[in-house]
Amino acid sequence: MEDFTDNKREKENTIIFVEGISDLAFLSLLMNKWKGYTYVQDYRIQETKKGMKCSLYTNQKHNIIIFSVGGIENFNLGYNLLSPLIKSSLTKSIVMIIDNDLNDEEKIIKNLHLGINVNANKWVKNNIKDDYEEDKELNTYIKIIPENKTGALETVLIEAIKRNEADIASSALNYIDNLNEKESKYISKRRLKLKAKTGVIFNLISPDKTFDALQKKFELIDVNGVTITECFGFLKSVI
16 A cells, blocks of 8 residues: 655645545545645555545645545545554544435444544544554544435535526426436436436536536536535635
8 A cells, every 4th residue: 555654745634535536526626726726646545446536636735635435335444544644643634525315414424433533514523543652633524415405416516506507407407307217217326317417417508518527517616606615615624
């Protein structure tokens, strides 16, 4: 495994764990737009699972490590893989951004099995041992998105788009919802249907970006608008 403690930049770290590659792509865009973070490198993960990717971003004052763990069942594994970096004296905060698949915050938190104190949608201070076996403070935040209903990042993005393109978004959502069983055979799962809705909306409001990379499409989102700020504004205190 790559030596995560080798921090040549000697800056403080914040680690953000997310479920999938699309979450990583959006968070990296958000960090760039808000605080000028730029991509540095990908870390090599020895126990790679589908959808796993760990990337380092930096600005003049701080490092952000975003780790796509490949699904909610892998947050514990991701935490253990980055344990050397979490124990580093340079790491002050970790964040986990989790899809609200169950609409049950208590159950989602319980299923993480992290071995540290965490709570949904609020900062919690933990005392852990650092890489010298001395006590260190670690701030943790579990962000479940969206709050109070089932969904995922795409739910938040759709809500953000609807603020400026309500008619287009409504038509796209109705189109997907009204497909018959044969027409919707490739999006039978709720997660896939949500991705299809997001994709149709993106393509309708910017057809010239249809074949662009995901991050280019995310640039259509107003990251300083109310929806995104309300959802992810808590990050501003640690980036």
